Amino acid sequence: MVAIAKRTGFYALVAFILVFSVFPFYYAILTSLESGTALFDVNYLPTEFSLANYRDVLTNGVFPLNILNSVIVAVTVVVISLFLAVTAAYALSRISFRGRGLLLLTILAVSMFPQIAVLAGLFEMIRSVGLYNSLFSLIFAYMIFTLPFTVWVLTTFMRDLPVEIEEAAIVDGASPFVIVTKIFLPLMWPAMVTTGLLAFIAAWNEFLFALTFVSNNDTRTVPVAIALLSGASEQEIPWGTIMAASVIVTVPLIVLVLVFQRKIVSGLTAGGVKG
Amino acid sequence: MSNLSMGAPPTEKAIEAQERPATRSNLSRERLRSAWLFLTPMILVLALVAGWPLIQTIYYSFTDASLTDIDGAEWIGIRNYWEYVDYGDGEGEYFGLFFDDQWWNAVWNTVYYTVISVSIETVLGLVFALVLNAEFRGRSIVRAAVLIPWAIPTIVSAKMWAWMMNDQFGILNDMLMTVGLISSPVAWTANPETAMWAVIMVDVWKTTPFMALLILAGLQMVPGDVYEAAKIDGIHPVKVFWKVTLPLIRPAILVAVIFRALDALRIFDLIYVLTPNNTDTKTMSVFAQENLFQFDKFAYGSAASTFLFLVIAMITLLYIKIARLDLGGRGR
Known part of the structure; x- marks a missing residue:
């Protein structure tokens, strides 16, 4: 019983x-x-x-453009941060140099920065170089959270690879750049898929920077577009359209997460991530 | 809010073990050179995107900068934080962040939200993790399902829940009235008494999976023979949980709690979208953003940002200290 x-x-x-x-x-x-x-x-x-709501959101207004913006921003952010992170992670995990511990701690500290703390300064910088209202401002700003994370996880991953794999290459006189691209890159792809995916999700979901650095409807990314979807009048909130838009931008993420479930869970626990 | 945060720093020993003693050879000098070559772009980007803007924000908090005239900012000392205006004949008034009731209200809201939501998420996350750690049919499906709230963008969750919590057409009121928990519809996001709880509810829904996964990782590190031994000795499972499991996963829980707390302290998007312009839920980040970009009090908003940064910096330092102690403990 x-x-x-x-x-x-x-x-x-x-x-x-x-x-x-x-x-x-x-x-x-x-x-x-x-x-x-x-x-x-x-x-x-x-x-x-x-399917009226879906037709509505995809044909009226600029929502398709917003999706395209989000894709451009997220993909570019992932590519740039992975490129910068792989080389940096090699140096941080494989070469011992003075100040490495301090550098690692700095990277850790930057990852904990509240976005609001840099908002005023970043806004001024972006405005003064004329990037306000452009997607470049977001691609640049998102480095603040994707770069520390990718560097950190890839460093941890590379550190655990055995010494022997690069020994032969060093003896053969291969340059560090060749070592990274020819020896490490092929071994790194599982870790890169995980970190890339997590960085993609983070960039796709970001709101505060996207709200602040872009004020043009055509240039907005999807989170801001959804937050600002409104009806004909103030009182009339178009719930059907909002939900359709929400489903459209969420389904790809859920599919990605379910397909790469194992990788994501291992990445989460190696890093600890919230999207 | 989309942010990524990391676990304990890699141990120094592990890296050093890979370096061979031939430190002064040409080879290692070349490696050293390329190390800096590899690191420079990353350091440069981080300095540009994090270091310099942070310095600028702190600088603006000591100026009279306004959104329309940032370049014309002039140094005014600590007046954004603390200012005494003398009206003559002994009368006077204090101004600045430290004397702003709205600011302290935002600080209180942030602390209240952080403590309550992180507590609930920790307990619920622990329960989820224990369930997901057990063997049962369909476990992989449940594990996948748990990832769904985590994968949904915060803005989308805010909108989804705003709809579910709608006072007239919301399914939440319908459910609660069917069960008989409430007698009339509640305006969850507008009512001063429930607005903060609405935010907490959505946050708990969205973040518990994250907590559960971090704790689950800790649970999976507990060796199975510990439970075997306890079973053979006939110890009650509840006692095993309190005396064996919980102490063993305490470090994992601690790390998860600190991450969540850091994250909760800077919450912006959920509150901005779920309960717009509501003083009952306004947090420090929302207060700062409003002053920066809506009220044309750029310098004042910078002061609020700086304050929040200092709070989070202190907790981060504390975390780094704890993580290090932990690593030291394991090494011994």
């Missing part, structure tokens, strides 16, 4: 965790497929299948 009660209790807990995690997104999908007055009835199960 006790065993059965325990099992039931345990599975109830499992069920609770499942519903807790999935329900809000399920409900967003459900809402996004409703149109007209159906939107304002509370439904727990799908009642209609209308």
Whole structure:
């Protein structure tokens, strides 16, 4: 009896965790497929299948452009930070030099910077070099959180690779750049996929910088675009369209996360990440 | 908020072990040169994107800069933080951040939000982690499902929940009224008594998976034979949890709590979108952003940013100290 009660209790807990995690997104999908007055009835199960909201968000306004902006920013950020991080991680993990400990601590400290602390200074800098309202401002600003993270995780990963793999190359007189590109890069790809993915998610989701450095509707990224989606009047919030837009920008992320689930969990625990 | 943060620093020993003793050869000098060549771009970018702007923010907090005239900023000392205006005949008034009730309200909101949400997330995260660590059918599905809230952009979660918590058409009111917990609809995000709890609710939903995964990683490090031994000795599982499991995963929990706390202290996006212009949920970051870019009090907003930076810097130093002690402890 006790065993059965325990099992039931345990599975109830499992069920609770499942519903807790999935329900809000399920409900967003459900809402996004409703149109007209159906939107304002509370439904727990799908009642209609209308793509009107999706058509709305993808054809009216600049939302497709916002998606494109987000893709450009996130991809560029990932490529640049991975490039800078791989070479830096090689130096930090494989070569002993004076000041390395201090440098590592500085990188750790930068990763903990509150974004608001650099907001005023970054705004002034971006404005004075004429990058205000351009995607370059975001690509540049996002380095503050992607670069320390990628450097850190790749350093940890490279450090754990055995010494022997580069010994032969050093004896053969290969230059450090050749060592990095020919020997480490092929071994590094699992770590690079993980960190790249996490950096992509972080850049895709960022809000404060995107809100501050871009004021042009055509140049906005999706989080700001969704936050500012509004209806014809102040009171009339277009919930159906907002939910459709939300589902559109979230589904690719969820697919990525589910496909790379194992890698992400190992990256999370090697780093500790919140998106 | 999208930010990435990292675990304990790599141990020095591990790196040194890989360096061969031939330190003064041509080869290692060349390696040293390329090390700096490799590091310079990264250091330069970080200095430009983090170092210089931080210095600028701190500088502006001591000036009278306004959004429309940043370049014309003039040094005014600590007047953004602390100023006494003498009205003559012994009358006077204090101004500045330290005497601003709205600022202290924001500080209180931030602390309140941080303590409550991180506490709930830790307890709930621990429960989730214990469940995910157990063997059961369909575990991989649950593990995947748990990642969903984490993957959803904060803005999207804020909007999703704003809709669910809508006072007229929201499903949350419908659920609670069906169960009988409330008798009439509640305006969760607008009501002063529930607004902060609405924010906490969304944050708990979004961040508990992260906590659970960090704690789960700690749980998986506990060797199985510990439990075997306890079982053979006939010790009650609850006692095993308190006396064995919890002390062993304490470091993992501590690190997770510090990360979360640092993150919670700087919260901006969730509050900005879920409860706009609400003094009951306004946090330090929201206060700073408003002053910087909406109220045309650029210098004052910079002062608030600087204050928040100092708070977080102190906690970070504390963390680095703890992490180091921890590494030292393991090394011995």
